[in-house]
Amino acid sequence: MSIPFLNQLFSLPSDVISAWILTIIMGAFLTIYVFKKKKWPIIWQFMRTTNHRKIGTLYILFGILFFLRAGIDSLLIRTQLAVPNNDFWVFQGDKYNELFTTHGTMMIFFVAMPLLIGLMNVAVPLQIGARDLAFPFLNAVSFWLFLAGAILFNMSFFFNTAPNAGWTGYAPLSTEVFTPDVGNDYYVFGLQVSGLGTIFFAINMIVTIIRNRAPGMKLTRMPLFPWSSLITSFLMLIAFGVLSIALYLLMFDRMFGTAFFSGNEGSPVYWQHLFWIFGHPEVYILVLPAFGIFSDVISTFSKKRIFGYPAMVVSIALIGFLGFMVWAHHMFTVGLGPMANTFFAITTMLIAVPTGIKIFNWLFTIRGGVVRVTTPMLFALGFIPTFVMGGVTGVMLSVAAANFQYHDSHFVVAHFHYTIIGGTILGIFAGLYYWYPKITGKVLDDKLGKWHFWLFVIGFHLTFLPMHITGLEGMPRRVFTYQWSDGIFLLNLTSTIGAFLMGSSMLFLGWNIYKTHKYGLNTGNDPWNGRTLEWTVRSPSPEHPFEPMPVVREIDPYWYAKVNKRRIRTTANVRPAPISVNTILPVLFAFSLFVISIGMIYTWYWISVIGGTFTFLLLIVRFLNDERKAYYREEHSHE
Amino acid sequence: MKKLVLIPIFLLLTGCEITVLNPNSETGNDQAFLIVFSFALMMIVMTVVVLLFARFVWKYRETDKNRGTIPDDVKGNKKLEITWTVLPVLLLVVLAVPTVAITYEQSPDKSVETQEKATHVEVTAQQFAWTFTYENGKETINQLVIPEGETIVFHLKSKDVIHSFWVPELAGKTDVLPNKELIYEIKDAEIGTYAGKCAEFCGTQHAKMRFTTKVVSEESYNQWLKK
Numbered sequence: 128m129s130i131p132f133l134n135q136l137f138s139l140p141s142d143v144i145s146a147w148i149l150t151i152i153m154g155a156f157l158t159i160y161v162f163k164k165k166k167w168p169i170i171w172q173f174m175r176t177t178n179h180r181k182i183g184t185l186y187i188l189f190g191i192l193f194f195l196r197a198g199i200d201s202l203l204i205r206t207q208l209a210v211p212n213n214d215f216w217v218f219q220g221d222k223y224n225e226l227f228t229t230h231g232t233m234m235i236f237f238v239a240m241p242l243l244i245g246l247m248n249v250a251v252p253l254q255i256g257a258r259d260l261a262f263p264f265l266n267a268v269s270f271w272l273f274l275a276g277a278i279l280f281n282m283s284f285f286f287n288t289a290p291n292a293g294w295t296g297y298a299p300l301s302t303e304v305f306t307p308d309v310g311n312d313y314y315v316f317g318l319q320v321s322g323l324g325t326i327f328f329a330i331n332m333i334v335t336i337i338r339n340r341a342p343g344m345k346l347t348r349m350p351l352f353p354w355s356s357l358i359t360s361f362l363m364l365i366a367f368g369v370l371s372i373a374l375y376l377l378m379f380d381r382m383f384g385t386a387f388f389s390g391n392e393g394s395p396v397y398w399q400h401l402f403w404i405f406g407h408p409e410v411y412i413l414v415l416p417a418f419g420i421f422s423d424v425i426s427t428f429s430k431k432r433i434f435g436y437p438a439m440v441v442s443i444a445l446i447g448f449l450g451f452m453v454w455a456h457h458m459f460t461v462g463l464g465p466m467a468n469t470f471f472a473i474t475t476m477l478i479a480v481p482t483g484i485k486i487f488n489w490l491f492t493i494r495g496g497v498v499r500v501t502t503p504m505l506f507a508l509g510f511i512p513t514f515v516m517g518g519v520t521g522v523m524l525s526v527a528a529a530n531f532q533y534h535d536s537h538f539v540v541a542h543f544h545y546t547i548i549g550g551t552i553l554g555i556f557a558g559l560y561y562w563y564p565k566i567t568g569k570v571l572d573d574k575l576g577k578w579h580f581w582l583f584v585i586g587f588h589l590t591f592l593p594m595h596i597t598g599l600e601g602m603p604r605r606v607f608t609y610q611w612s613d614g615i616f617l618l619n620l621t622s623t624i625g626a627f628l629m630g631s632s633m634l635f636l637g638w639n640i641y642k643t644h645k646y647g648l649n650t651g652n653d654p655w656n657g658r659t660l661e662w663t664v665r666s667p668s669p670e671h672p673f674e675p676m677p678v679v680r681e682i683d684p685y686w687y688a689k690v691n692k693r694r695i696r697t698t699a700n701v702r703p704a705p706i707s708v709n710t711i712l713p714v715l716f717a718f719s720l721f722v723i724s725i726g727m728i729y730t731w732y733w734i735s736v737i738g739g740t741f742t743f744l745l746l747i748v749r750f751l752n753d754e755r756k757a758y759y760r761e762e763h764s765h766e
Numbered sequence: 767m768k769k770l771v772l773i774p775i776f777l778l779l780t781g782c783e784i785t786v787l788n789p790n791s792e793t794g795n796d797q798a799f800l801i802v803f804s805f806a807l808m809m810i811v812m813t814v815v816v817l818l819f820a821r822f823v824w825k826y827r828e829t830d831k832n833r834g835t836i837p838d839d840v841k842g843n844k845k846l847e848i849t850w851t852v853l854p855v856l857l858l859v860v861l862a863v864p865t866v867a868i869t870y871e872q873s874p875d876k877s878v879e880t881q882e883k884a885t886h887v888e889v890t891a892q893q894f895a896w897t898f899t900y901e902n903g904k905e906t907i908n909q910l911v912i913p914e915g916e917t918i919v920f921h922l923k924s925k926d927v928i929h930s931f932w933v934p935e936l937a938g939k940t941d942v943l944p945n946k947e948l949i950y951e952i953k954d955a956e957i958g959t960y961a962g963k964c965a966e967f968c969g970t971q972h973a974k975m976r977f978t979t980k981v982v983s984e985e986s987y988n989q990w991l992k993k
Contacts, residue, residue, distance in 0.1 A: 220970045293967050299944060300927040300969060305893075391945060395928055429826070435842035460930065461941045462948040465873035469866045476858045480851060486815060487850040488842075493822045496837045500827065508823060515815045519808035526861065528868040529800035531938020532786045535930060535965040599786040599801075601934030603965040606973035613961070690836060 140217050143287045150285075175709040177263035179248050180668050182270050184566055186245030187559070189274060193237040196281070198630060200230035205590070205626040208619050211611045223607035224291040225310070229284065231294030232314065235409070236321060237277040239551050243416045244273075244328055246558045247356045249566055249668075251332065253661035254350050254423075256341025256673055258704035261334040264713065264754070269328040271717035276321025279724055283313035290314035293605060295406070296377065298388030298398040303381045309728050312381060315374050316724035322367045322374075323720075329363035332356055339705070341660065342698060343679035350659045350683075351433060354440055355419030358447045359412050365451070366408035373401035382730070396461055403454035411450040413547060415443055417554025418485060421507045424557050425489050427658055428504035429496030432683055435488040442481035449478045459530045468527040475525035482518055486511065501655070502576030506557035509584045510549060517545025520595070535605075538598025544591045556580075564654045568667045569647035575639040582632035589625025593618035658686035663695065676701040708754045716745050785934050790981070792954035794937040796868050807861055811854070874919070874949045884917040884951075891942040892925035893968060894975040902991055908977040913987035914957050922948045930966035933979050939965045955981045 161167060173181055204226055207215040218226055248266070252259055260266045283289050290310040292301035301311050336357045340349070377398070379385040386393040426433045433439055455463060455471040489511060500508070520542040524533050533539055556579075564570050597615045598604075609615060653662040663685050664672040675697035681687055688695045719741040726735030787798050878884070887910070888899040898906045910933075912918050922931055922942040931950065932939035935958075940950040964975035982990065 224967075224970065224972075297928060297967070300967070305927055305969065389944070394946070395943065429837070431837050432839060432841065434840060435847050438842070438847055460939055461943065462946070465870045468873065469869050472865055472869065473862055476862060479858065480854050483811070483854045484847070484851055487818075488847075490815070490818050490822055491840075491843070491846065493826060495840060496826050497832050497835060498823060498827045508819075511819055512816055515812060519812055522808055522858075522861070523801065523804045526800050526804050526865045528865065528872050528938075529797050529804065531872075531940070532794075532797050532801065532934065534939060535932075535967075536934075596784060599784045601785045601932075601961070601963065603932070603963050605967040608973050 139287055140222070142217050142222070143285065147285060172709075174714055175711050177259075177267045177707045177710065177713075178670055179252050179259050179263070179266060180566065182266050183245045183248030183250075185270055186241045186248060186273070187566075189277065190238055190240075190242035190245055193233050193241070193277060193281075195633070197230050197233035197238055198633065200226050200233070202626055202630055204230060205623040207607055208609075209623040210620065211609050211613070211616050213608060219607050221291055224293075224605070225284070225289035227605055228290045228293050228314075229280075232280065232290065232318070233277075234547075235294060235413070236318060237273075237280065239413050239547065239555070240325065241273055241277075242555045242559075243359075243413065243551070244269075244325075246420065246555065246562065247332060247352075247416060250558070250562050250661060251353045251356050252335065252339070253565065253664060253668055253672060254659050255336060255339070255353050256344055256660050256677055256679065257335055257339035258671060258673055259707060260331050261339055261705055262331050263705050263707050264710065264749075265327050265331050267710070267713035268716055269324040269331065271713045272324030272327070272720065273321045275717040275721040275724075276317045276319070276324065279320060279721060280313055280317030283310055283317075288313070295402055296398075297402075298377065298380065298395040301377060301381075301398075302389055304389070312378075312728040315378050315381070316728055319371060319374050319378075320717075320720050320724055322370055324717075325363055326367050326371075329360040329367070332360040333364070336360075339702075341673065341677055341679050342701065344660075345679075347437075348679055348682045348684075350419075351422035351436075351439055351443075352416070352419035355415045355422075355443050358443050359415045362408045362412045362415070362447050362450065366405045366412065369401060370405040370409075373398065373405065376401070378727075382727075396458070399458050399461065400454070403457045404451070406457065407454040408447075408450045410543070410546070411446055414550040414554075415447065417510075417551045417558075418443065420554045420558040420561070421489065421510055422492075423659065424503045424507045424561055425492050426683075427561075427655055428499045428501060428507075429493050430499075430656075431492055431496040432658075432686075433488065434491040434494075435484075436682065438484055439488055442484045445481040446478060449474060449481070453478065456525055456527075456530070459527050460534050465527075472525050472527040472530075476522055479518065479522050486515060486518075501560075502571065502573050502580060503557045503561035503655075505577060505580045506553050506560065509580060510553040510557070513545060513549035513553065513584070513587070517542060517549050520545065533598065535603055536598035537594040537602045537604055540604050541591045541594035541598060544587075544594075548587055548591075553584075556583075561655070562661075563643075564650050564666045565661055565664075565668050567644075568649045569643050570650045570654050571643050572639050572647075575635050575642065579632050579635040579639065582635065583629055586625045586628030586630075586632060589628060590622045591625070593621045593625075597622075653685075656689075658683035660685060670707065671704065675699055703758070706754045706758060712745060712749055716742065716749075719745060789934075789936060790956040790958055790960070791936045791952050793872060793952050794935075796872065797938055800864060800868055803864065804861055807857055811857070872951070874951045878919055878949060878951060879921075881917070881919060884919045885913055886919045886921065887912065888921045888923070889931055889942065890923055890925060891929035891931070891964070891968075891975075893927065894964070894971040896931075896962070896964075896975070896977045900991060904991060910962060910977055910979045911987065911990055912952075912955060912979070912981055913984045914981050915954055915984070918952045918955065920950045920952070922950060927968050928966050929964045929968050929975070931962070932965040933960050933962040935960040936979065936981075941966055957981050957983060 173185060203218055207213055207218045207223060288308050288310040290313055292306055292311050296314060299305060336353055376387045380387055388395050388398045422433050422439060452474045453471055455467055456475045459468050524530055524542060560571050560576055597618045600615050602609060602615055650666060652664065652666055660677060678696045678698050684695055719738050722738030723735045726732060726738055787801060789795055789798055886901055890897040896908050898910045922940055924942040924944045926944060929942040930939045931942055936955055937952045940948055958981055960979045962977040962979050964972060
């Protein structure tokens, strides 16, 4: 379809037009709703907040929104692959390539990451007895940078120039010679801006956990979710730095005529090294926080402390460390030679050891306990066999010579969905149901939650179990069609049916949230009979928790206080809380980077200059307004 | 416990005629051996975990009887923890030995490039077609013809982006890079016609970048070359 605009004809395919129409209708409804219910003050409040729970809530809300978008992408992918030689809507060739590129990129960077970071924001400070993150202002900046990056990335589709080189953006396909459209520039700048937010968050989290724990909350008494968040943050700090560098080089290749990844001096394999030195730690960034959530959930609902706590901590650290030593197992077929291939095969196998330790420790936490199967526990229980299935295919993939067959086939697709959905997504759902009362004050409905779980998990296995076989039957990944003669029709059809089952399970989550808000009652501080400090504070968590501050003397302090029928000792002598402010600067800061990026993407450099000037002015404003000054003055006058 | 039901199905299916597990060359057979071997080892792990999981969740579920009880405070168990650290390491050693052996054996060294006994084929990939050049200069497009029972050495090179050369019924894949020639060996292929594919995402028509591979007898190969 062609649309005349500014004396030019713009041709838009029907999927983009439908997206515009849908967005405009939904946007109109949302605006009407906000006006009618007079929600503007709340929105304004959330735009200026620096409170960890509120920022966490924003992360989670937008994570779910992007989950829906990337989920729809996956349903479109599965519809196109339902039957051989299919011609579904427009999704063949480039359109299909855009589909899996956005699906992958969004699920990793704008769904899994913000949902985990959101849960960390909500839970970690409360679990360690911190009154907020160490740098509340920086926390707000991190969130708005993430959102700016995500909006940038999403915008491209509405102008019919979605990125199309895969979420891995392999050069030279991703260089301007082969993909001259601005699509992959959106990819570069979207990830660059949101990646900056992730780095800021990682610094914030590390400092919070090192500096802001409650008195007596030694590292050896810290729950496992903060532990995994701490190690994850170190991984983020290193890995996202590498991604940033890789994206800069790609930007120079695309826009300024350099040849890092092509030509005689450069090599496309350099990109793969850089990308996977980021990319492999990234999958542990995704799964380690989920491990932390499962540890807390399984311990709570088995009524037992975690089995082998020191081994659990050490294995998180080991997984994090080994995560940096295995990147080339994504590159067994690029001709690195037998020396490199066997080295990376063996380091990859080694990761199975700490992971196995964790699995057995979870199993033995359950053993001897009293297992209450609530919705969060159900997700944690579903995780164990599902994730182990992803883990064992991981070991199979590490066998370098055999990997020549698996590589880039649907077997790999099955494997990483087993680990990322079976680990990260189930972990996110467990955490969401578990901490929902701390976020909103209400417990999500258990019955609907169980519907959600069963439909999701059955749909999941239906979708991805057959992919192991289609891969071994010779189906490469990232293909938009296959032939009758390939003999994989029924397996693919099963996958498609499973995908829609998974999709439908999300309706139950939506209905559950609606129902809980309409009819749910406030449940008090401790709905789950919890063990850790977050259950001692009000639900939803107050802006100034821990007054007075608890003094921790053991692991799971709240549980042992309840069991021994005593109160947790408190103290008034604590380090000052991080200072919360109301400020619009973070939003403006993210907006200015957004403007720079738009200017760069379309090479309208004067816009970038305006955006850059704006960023600089905002930095000056920030430097001149230190909220701690007032505090120091007060402190001084006391002396 | 729906997942438990699925595992035997998976097992059953692997017994069936799956392409990669029934390859038609020596190279592919070695790879298939590793796949089946690692799968068998991993099924041991899987079985242990699933059995323990099912038993513990069932045995220790909350009932009316134990609802009010507080379980014993167990911190850990050194012996058990050492067991599930050491056993997996041993299991992985068992897996690592054939992995290293076969990986070394299947990685062609420099001498292969000019090996006299082998049949050499130059493979040139470009968006979205394959060109095969034989020793006497003959060229074919999207159709590969090779003789049975010999060592075939493929010289892989791309004219544009990265592709990957894959005939799943014969053996594994190798990437086809621009500006750098990679070598891949397939040994002892059996007579037949097999589908070949590009396995590395390479652009718009990646899904359609296919070719057919014909493995023919030595005699008819030589005749075909002269035609």
